[in-house]
Amino acid sequence: MSIRDIRNTRQKTAIREAFAEANRPLSPEEALRSAQQLHPGVGIATVYRNIQTLVEEGWLQPVELPGDATRYEVAGKKHHHHFQCNECGKLYDLEGCAAQSKPKLPRGFRASGHEFFVYGTCAACIPARQ
Amino acid sequence: MSIRDIRNTRQKTAIREAFAEANRPLSPEEALRSAQQLHPGVGIATVYRNIQTLVEEGWLQPVELPGDATRYEVAGKKHHHHFQCNECGKLYDLEGCAAQSKPKLPRGFRASGHEFFVYGTCAACIPARQ
DNA sequence: ATGATAATGGTATATCATTATCATAGCGAA
DNA sequence: TTCGCTATGATAATGATATACCATTATCAT
DSSP: OOSSSSOOOHHHHHHHHHHHHHSSSSSSHHHHHHHHHTTTOOHHHHHHHHHHHHHTTTTEEEEEEBBBEEEETTTTTTSSSEEEEEEOOOEEEESOOOOOOSOOOOOOOOEEEEEEEEEEETTTSGGOOO | OOOSOOOOOHHHHHHHHHHHHHHBOOOOHHHHHHHHSTTOOOOHHHHHHHHHHHHHHEEEEEEBBTTTTEEETTTTTSSOOOEEETOOOOOEESSSSOOOSOOOOOTTOOEEEEEEEEEEEEEETSSGOO
């Protein structure tokens, strides 16, 4: 018996699977719907609990975005940014970095990082707008 | 008497002044503190009300940002992005655009706009960290 | 299979930004 | 100066997101 006894549950597995298979950042609600496909009856509280645990473990990474709920994505990807579809709201990964190496800052300012978001319409939503 | 009778109040003037003099986007709380310098007793509800009116008039523009309250800045500036100080939380304007002209998107995606945020330490906060 | 206890599900509650309510103050036209 | 009516200030209510609570379920070492 260890100090903390972590158990593997179907819900936990379903939630991890949801993020692992998504290939894009998911909101808690999206993760819920996806996890429920694998294990019906998963509750939203369990999703939040597991997200928090997975973030603490370093397996998940929060993706905060302007004016919308926080998404979470599997950690460890190389530097990249995101695209949000104006139609469906889904967030997608963008490969690479579209930022200049050195954005010019006001005198005396020091940069430590940056975020870049592209907005538009995803492939799945374009046909629907014809 | 016109259909709608808009009155000029000291509060309204103080709030507009706050944004006009800031030269950077302000949160409602920041606008409140600044407006109270010009007219003590201004309430936060009045700030929100006037911000809403000024946005509808097109004089103010909302600036949504990741994981923090919406800021508002005087409209009509040319394309630019923002810098947020990790120490004091203030948002500053950055001149120009640090984004590549054409970020590569997944197949079939269409871009309509982008946002860029730089994080770091502002000039005012660097001495305090020595 | 058993049992100690971690984890869950359903829901109430916390949190925070913003909006609505309403009695009162104070613009401004006459 | 008067007076109608808008704007204000204080605060309650709201909406969205996230956490707390607790009775019940289910994992896993034995």
